[in-house]
Amino acid sequence: MKKRAVVSLVAGLALVAGVAGCSPATEDASESGQLNIWYVNPLTSYPAWAASMQKFEDEAKDGGYIATGVGPTKLDTAANVSQIEQAIADGADGIIFCNTDPTSFASTIKKAQDAGVVMVTIGCIDEVSDYSVGTDNDAFGATAADTIAADVGADASVLIISTDQTTPNQLAQVTAFKAAIASKHPEMKVAAWESDNSDTAVAAQKITASLQADPSISAIWCVEGQCPGGVPTGLGEAGKKPGDVYVLGIDTVDTTTAALKDGWLGATLNQCWFDATKLATDLIKAKVNGTPSTQQSWGIGVDPVTAAKLPYKGCPASLIPSL
Numbered sequence: 001m002k003k004r005a006v007v008s009l010v011a012g013l014a015l016v017a018g019v020a021g022c023s024p025a026t027e028d029a030s031e032s033g034q035l036n037i038w039y040v041n042p043l044t045s046y047p048a049w050a051a052s053m054q055k056f057e058d059e060a061k062d063g064g065y066i067a068t069g070v071g072p073t074k075l076d077t078a079a080n081v082s083q084i085e086q087a088i089a090d091g092a093d094g095i096i097f098c099n100t101d102p103t104s105f106a107s108t109i110k111k112a113q114d115a116g117v118v119m120v121t122i123g124c125i126d127e128v129s130d131y132s133v134g135t136d137n138d139a140f141g142a143t144a145a146d147t148i149a150a151d152v153g154a155d156a157s158v159l160i161i162s163t164d165q166t167t168p169n170q171l172a173q174v175t176a177f178k179a180a181i182a183s184k185h186p187e188m189k190v191a192a193w194e195s196d197n198s199d200t201a202v203a204a205q206k207i208t209a210s211l212q213a214d215p216s217i218s219a220i221w222c223v224e225g226q227c228p229g230g231v232p233t234g235l236g237e238a239g240k241k242p243g244d245v246y247v248l249g250i251d252t253v254d255t256t257t258a259a260l261k262d263g264w265l266g267a268t269l270n271q272c273w274f275d276a277t278k279l280a281t282d283l284i285k286a287k288v289n290g291t292p293s294t295q296q297s298w299g300i301g302v303d304p305v306t307a308a309k310l311p312y313k314g315c316p317a318s319l320i321p322s323l
Contacts, residue, residue: 037056052122055277056069065281096281102126122273125168137173138172138176146184148246155188157214158217158218163197178190192210207235221248231265249268250271269302276320
């Protein structure tokens with residue numbers, strides 16, 4: 001195990017002042033003999049991200065590591081980069097993060113790896129981190145296309161809403177969606193592709209504006225998790241009732257399942273990588289212990305959920321890979 005630099009807890013807290021979801025380690029990993037692993041969360045205000053980080057912390061005792069969780073309440077790449085820098089200074093053995101912006105993260109990832117830190121990007125597949133754990137992007141895009149075709153019709157006119165149009169995993173998912181409709185559902189079309197910056201209020205505004213501009217839109221695909229929460233307001237402002245426009249959501253946070261139960265959503269695709277924190281920490285432990293996995297990318301499936309499956313009991317264990 002590499003020698004760790006130690007910074008004081010007070011200094012660590014100063015670096016993340018004003019950051020929600022900060023759960024500093026209560027014990028020095030170098031003194032306990034346990035690994036020092038950080039979870040740098042991109043969006044602590046999103047319940048699924050918060051639950052994933054909590055799972056990471058809950059698994060620490062049995063997993064043999066000291067857990068530190070940090071992250072902003074709004075998407076803030078600069079804040080995440082700063083938190084990774086803090087983890088490096090703290091002598092982290094491994095860092096779990098989401099590579100939302102490869103350009104901004106590139107030099108920091110390399111700095112961490114040069115310092116012997118095992119970098120695992122979760123939820124955002126890349127090829128530069130030591131390991132990537134997240135949704136199988138090609139399968140996700142194809143599943144979304146097939147679901148809309150089955151529930152709405154092969155000639156559906158689809159509004160896509162994602163965080164932006166550059167985040168790599170979402171870009172790959174939309175690209176896979178377009179490829180699937182071109183090959184399997186040629187009468188389906190993408191009416192518009194809008195960005196909401198993972199903000200529920202922005203998603204609602206984009207939904208209303210898009211439907212007013214193009215009344216032929218018959219389906220909405222939410223690629224990111226804040227979008228479904230904006231669906232009732234967005235459709236309502238456009239004069240629509242539940243079921244008038246089919247919506248395919250993502251994940252199963254409370255706002256999404258409530259909209260599903262009330263008929264605003266037709267279905268949602270729950271991403272099971274949020275439950276894969278043990279895989280992420282096991283990958284770190286294996287590499288630190290000299291038995292690294294030869295598999296870099298771990299694509300994890302999604303679980304389709306309709307109102308009939310509520311209350312939802314979570315992803316089946318069969319969808320969560322392990323070492």
